[in-house]
Amino acid sequence: MQKIPQKIIHTRYLRHRKKFPHVWCPGCSNGIVLGAIMRAVDELKFKRSNTAMVSGIGCSSRMPVYVDFNTLHSLHGRAIAYATGIKMFKPEMDVMVVTGDGDATAIGGNHFIHAARRNIDLTVILINNNIYGMTGGQYSPTTPTGDIATTTPYGNIDPVFDICELAMGAGATFVARTTAYHALEAQSFIKQALEHKGFSLVEIISACPVIYGKLNKKGDAPAMMNAMKKNSISLKAWEKLPEDKLKGKIKRGILRNEDRPEYTDEYAKLVQKVQGGK
Amino acid sequence: MHQYKKLNDVEKHKEGTIIRTDDSPVKMEVEYTDVKTEGDYKKSPVYIFHDWCVKCGICVAFCPTGVLARKPDGSPYVKNPEKCTHCETCDRLCPNFAITGAKKK
Ligand SMILES: Cc1ncc(C[n+]2csc(CCOP(=O)(O)OP(=O)(O)O)c2C)c(N)n1
Ligand code: SF4
Ligand code: SF4
Ligand code: SF4
Numbered sequence: 001m002q003k004i005p006q007k008i009i010h011t012r013y014l015r016h017r018k019k020f021p022h023v024w025c026p027g028c029s030n031g032i033v034l035g036a037i038m039r040a041v042d043e044l045k046f047k048r049s050n051t052a053m054v055s056g057i058g059c060s061s062r063m064p065v066y067v068d069f070n071t072l073h074s075l076h077g078r079a080i081a082y083a084t085g086i087k088m089f090k091p092e093m094d095v096m097v098v099t100g101d102g103d104a105t106a107i108g109g110n111h112f113i114h115a116a117r118r119n120i121d122l123t124v125i126l127i128n129n130n131i132y133g134m135t136g137g138q139y140s141p142t143t144p145t146g147d148i149a150t151t152t153p154y155g156n157i158d159p160v161f162d163i164c165e166l167a168m169g170a171g172a173t174f175v176a177r178t179t180a181y182h183a184l185e186a187q188s189f190i191k192q193a194l195e196h197k198g199f200s201l202v203e204i205i206s207a208c209p210v211i212y213g214k215l216n217k218k219g220d221a222p223a224m225m226n227a228m229k230k231n232s233i234s235l236k237a238w239e240k241l242p243e244d245k246l247k248g249k250i251k252r253g254i255l256r257n258e259d260r261p262e263y264t265d266e267y268a269k270l271v272q273k274v275q276g277g278k
Numbered sequence: 279m280h281q282y283k284k285l286n287d288v289e290k291h292k293e294g295t296i297i298r299t300d301d302s303p304v305k306m307e308v309e310y311t312d313v314k315t316e317g318d319y320k321k322s323p324v325y326i327f328h329d330w331c332v333k334c335g336i337c338v339a340f341c342p343t344g345v346l347a348r349k350p351d352g353s354p355y356v357k358n359p360e361k362c363t364h365c366e367t368c369d370r371l372c373p374n375f376a377i378t379g380a381k382k383k
Contacts, residue, residue, distance in 0.1 A: 014375070020330065021374060027334035031373025039370075183370040222339035225371075 027221025029180035029206030040191040058100035060127035077108030091264040116170035120263035129208035174200035179228040323362035331376035337368035
């Protein structure tokens with residue numbers, strides 16, 4: 001036992017004395033993503049009082065409990081709706097949403113596409129672990145076809161959602177995808193997404209070794225992370241490879257980064273117009 | 279041991295509010311905490327917070343230079359301290375904030 005200095009990042013942004021150690025299972029990628037977010041926020045020197053983190057319900061959605069920002073742990077699937085409320089009321093605030101694949105694309109699918117359509121300035125960090133982790137392993141819209149979940153004991157017959165394509169189709173102006181293994185890249189994408197004005201999505205493919213990994217015999221956490229390393233291809237390499245080599249691989253990179261009028265700006269303009277420029 | 283403070287009412291209130299006004303992390307920046315570490319941490323290139331470590335093995339698996347190794351119970355320890363390049367890979371990939379390979383200042 002000895003006194004050692006705590007990491008600065010812990011003491012600056014986390015509720016490290018009150019809420020740690022966290023409840024996520026050993027090897028769960030959620031903690032890695034939390035670290036990447038903290039580092040990105042630290043790089044941007046965001047003020048804690050001007051930053052909000054909002055989530056719904058799920059393992060990933062427990063994240064706001066651990067950070068010392070303004071936080072809101074809301075209803076399953078409704079994180080983006082609550083975040084929209086905060087952003088409309090305080091447009092100067094940096095609002096991020098942390099959500100799971102089930103939370104954002106199953107029960108919350110409608111909020112997700114319409115926030116993207118409006119291009120409201122939210123940063124959605126979507127932790128995609130291919131399953132409903134918190135409730136014990138039901139299949140989600142991103143469970144790969146053929147994989148086992150507790151509700152698909154003989155294999156899943158549903159085709160999967162490509163979340164980034166969904167967001168782009170709906171009109172999101174910043175869309176990126178990476179994996180928990182590529183933590184440095186995740187940090188950089190999150191940073192760019194936070195800086196971007198408009199709806200931004202960062203999808204982070206992550207490992208749930210305890211439920212999804214166990215049901216599908218994917219091995220322990222290091223094995224699942226090695227698989228992410230092997231099965232993902234950066235955008236640059238992707239464009240050069242022939243089609244047969246891309247099957248079943250994860251495309252990593254910034255898939256879209258463009259500008260379009262932002263919702264709270266447009267709203268402010270409308271208010272000004274209606275009030276006759278007063 | 280870490281001092282896990284009980285939430286008092288003031289803190290509870292602070293956590294629940296949406297709008298925070300207190301923005302003074304400066305005082306908190308360097309805190310000294312009693313942590314179970316093995317050996318002399320001053321000589322070790324990496325700190326491991328055993329209170330928070332869940333023995334998942336990620337840091338050991340991905341340290342690029344093989345500084346870390348696992349004990350029979352799965353917990354990581356510094357085997358080859360001289361090989362550490364302070365790349366902070368262990369730091370970034372640890373899901374439990376339980377290890378830091380950052381260079382000492
Ligand atoms: C309205 C409502 N329906 C269902 C639930 C039960 N429920 C809690 S978490 C969850 C799934 C979470 O899955 P996901 O969003 O993928 O997050 P993960 O736990 O995998 O990180 C469900 C269905 C709930 N809490 N509220
Ligand atoms: S059930 Fe899966 S997603 Fe949830 S904490 Fe455990 S490993 Fe992580
Ligand atoms: S800082 Fe890098 S080299 Fe040093 S122990 Fe961690 S991963 Fe290994
Ligand atoms: S990655 Fe972190 S939690 Fe896992 S064994 Fe290493 S120090 Fe422990």
